[in-house]
Amino acid sequence: MLTCKDFLHELSDYLDESIDTEARAKLEQHIAECPNCWVIADTTRKTIRIYKGMDPYPIPSDVEARLMKALEKKMAAKHR
Amino acid sequence: MNTTTMAVPSQTGIDEGTLVAQAREGDAGAFGELVRRYEGKIFRLAQHVTQNREDAEDVLQETFMKAYEHLDQFHGDSKFYTWIVRIAVNQALMKLRRRKTDKSVSLDETIDTGEDTILREVAAWDEDPEQRFSREELGQILDSAIQSLEPPYRSVFVLRDIEELSTEETAEALDLSVPAVKSRLLRARLQLREKLTRFFKRKGDDAFAYM
Numbered sequence: 001m002l003t004c005k006d007f008l009h010e011l012s013d014y015l016d017e018s019i020d021t022e023a024r025a026k027l028e029q030h031i032a033e034c035p036n037c038w039v040i041a042d043t044t045r046k047t048i049r050i051y052k053g054m055d056p057y058p059i060p061s062d063v064e065a066r067l068m069k070a071l072e073k074k075m076a077a078k079h080r
Numbered sequence: 081m082n083t084t085t086m087a088v089p090s091q092t093g094i095d096e097g098t099l100v101a102q103a104r105e106g107d108a109g110a111f112g113e114l115v116r117r118y119e120g121k122i123f124r125l126a127q128h129v130t131q132n133r134e135d136a137e138d139v140l141q142e143t144f145m146k147a148y149e150h151l152d153q154f155h156g157d158s159k160f161y162t163w164i165v166r167i168a169v170n171q172a173l174m175k176l177r178r179r180k181t182d183k184s185v186s187l188d189e190t191i192d193t194g195e196d197t198i199l200r201e202v203a204a205w206d207e208d209p210e211q212r213f214s215r216e217e218l219g220q221i222l223d224s225a226i227q228s229l230e231p232p233y234r235s236v237f238v239l240r241d242i243e244e245l246s247t248e249e250t251a252e253a254l255d256l257s258v259p260a261v262k263s264r265l266l267r268a269r270l271q272l273r274e275k276l277t278r279f280f281k282r283k284g285d286d287a288f289a290y291m
Contacts, residue, residue, distance in 0.1 A: 008266075008270075009266075011266060011269075011270075012262060012265055012266040012269060013262075015269075018247075036202050039202050039203065039204050040202060040270075040273070042204065042205070043203075043204070043205050043273050043276075043277060043280075044269050044270065044273045046205055046209065046280070047269060047272050047273045047276055048241050048269060050210050050218075050222065050276070051222060051237075051241050051242055051272075052241060052242070052244065053210075054219070054222060054242065056120035056121050056123070056124045057120070057124065057219070058120065059119050059120045059123050063123065063137050063140065064119060066137070066141070067115070067119065067140055067141055067144065068112070068115075070141050070145065071111075071112075071115065071144055071145065071148065072108075074145055074148060074149075075108050075111075075148070
């Protein structure tokens with residue numbers, strides 16, 4: 001019988017789908033019977049999904065301009 | 081031909097391998113396109129790791145400068161993006177270590193493995209709880225939750241779950257073992273889950289509704 005602690009230990013691999021079918025079945029049986037672990041798994045999955053959906057903020061134009069200028073200077077020096 | 085101009089807008093459809101090969105032969109336009117593809121992600125990563133806008137801008141510049149200088153050392157056995165992420169992470173960690181007054185930045189400190197993570201708040205969320213917030217509010221909530229993580233957890237989370245590197249790539253970039261990446265990632269995810277629960281829990285639920 002899987003304990004909540006065992007479940008938590010495997011949670012990342014479970015959410016990343018990097019465990020074998022047998023281990024997955026055991027974890028799924030545990031969350032079917034343990035509402036707390038179900039909530040933790042569900043909210044952790046949502047946490048990851050929300051962060052993955054975050055678009056990079058557009059790079060500020062002044063930052064980009066300075067980057068491009070620095071790089072062009074470097075390239076010009078190399079090809080001189 | 082002017083090889084030092086980076087403004088060649090017609091290269092957006094070209095695959096990365098071709099661009100890298102062209103850049104290695106001195107094609108500044110090709111290198112410029114590589115920069116444009118990844119500058120936003122590298123700047124975000126640098127901001128997350130350093131937590132400081134000025135340092136992040138330095139890291140951004142240093143990363144692409146180094147990439148340009150050492151382009152002949154990139155052999156294409158990993159993705160170009162993974163290669164520059166590694167450079168960026170090293171630069172960002174150096175910035176952190178230089179801030180010696182901040183004792184919390186050591187990446188070598190003994191840390192908990194995540195197994196004893198305290199789960200204080202266990203409350204269900206709505207299906208798409210982020211919809212309740214504007215894009216701007218959501219960005220602030222997510223950023224401040226990340227900022228509250230200790231650097232060893234933060235770096236792993238940023239690389240794995242924001243930049244979407246594999247466990248192995250993250251281990252390589254941070255010079256950690258795979259088990260260390262896994263245990264830090266679990267800990268980071270659980271801490272963030274807990275912090276976000278404050279904002280995202282289903283209305284009307286309390287912490288003990290499921291206990």
